[in-house]
Amino acid sequence: MSHSSEPEVTDAATVAAYLANRLDPRRAEAFEDYCLRHPDFARQVELDLMLKTGLKQLQMPRKTPFLNARWRAGLGIAAALAVIAACGLLFVSRSQSGTLIAYRSASEVPAQLLGGTRLSATLIRLRGDSAVRRILAPRAAGVLGVRVAPDVKPGRLGYRVGIALEPRVIGRSVTLDSLHPDADGYLEVYLPLAEVADHTLDVTVSSAPADQEEPLSFRLQVAYQ
């Protein structure tokens, strides 16, 4: 007896979407129901999950091997532009710039950051509130978990969480798409403390793709104790 639509559940795209946490909760539960009724398939998915987790722990550089000639040429041009842009920014400001690192789940967080004290902050119902919340982190903590309760319905791709270090002009930022709430209704992202300590974070939450609603936003100041 099949309780789930097999062709939809077992295709590679669905498995990949499940492992990337990109399925909406209803489809994710249908996928899990199928796994529970098909143990051999579940074992294969679990090994996929282990491979994915292991690779994330290694944090291999993106797409460096196997670039074809056209990609290499494009990469060369992009690198040259990046160097020019970086030089320009150096003249403008000595602030750090670029992409901020954030992790979509605890399994993505490098092991060395998880070894110490864990720190978590829960942010809820702060729409329109510009007050800065302050969090004091123990020195032993490696990663900050930020839990946010969204107050709008998810979009077709779930939610989008943006995190930017102030000042925003040349500050560092990251956007995570296709996030789905946990069983308690919270979105959770993880930030390396060393990257965000002594900064004020601007955290925004919206449905994905973005709708007309102004994003839910928070300001969070992070400092070491």
Next chain:
Amino acid sequence: MSTDEVGVQTDDSNKVLCSRIRAGDTDAESMLVKRLLSGLRLVAHRASGGDLELSNDVCQEALVILLRRLRTTGLDDPAGLEAFAAQTVRNLVIAARRKNQRQRTAPDSEALEGVPDPRPPVPAEEASGRLGVLVKRLLAELPGDRDRAILTRFYLHEDDKSEICRDLNLTDLGFNQVLFRARNRLRQLLVQAGVDKYDLPDSETGS
């Protein structure tokens, strides 16, 4: 135990399995655990947001609850065995989260303060990124850069399979074979690393 014994589930097989467990058949209990373990770990992994430590704890607890129930009162509807087990896992994750929140800070408090997570740090072995070490070994053993690129792009960068096949001039079968070999090799490495065979996914028998 043959693969067939733990293969596709039917309502009838659930009914027989539940009856055997209620009659005190410990082999049936082992079979049940083997059937459900991988699926429940996936459920727990997603419900907990990828918290490996919590996932493992919750799965063990859920299986204990399930076996106790089957040994005593049983299930009204054995066909719903998998759904019951999955919901037990989800409920346990919610309970664990609530417990942690109570210990940290009031969930509806707007006065935010930094509170260390009361959970103990991840065990050293797990925190050392054992999976990462094994996957590194696996990557080093691969015959060529192409296989490494396939695994990295598919699992780490979440590139689409068709895009990878197109870029690397691969057939669907060729792609599947790389994944098939990688899964089986990872499983061997996990066994060599001392992970209990019983606790591991079975090796695949075909691609």
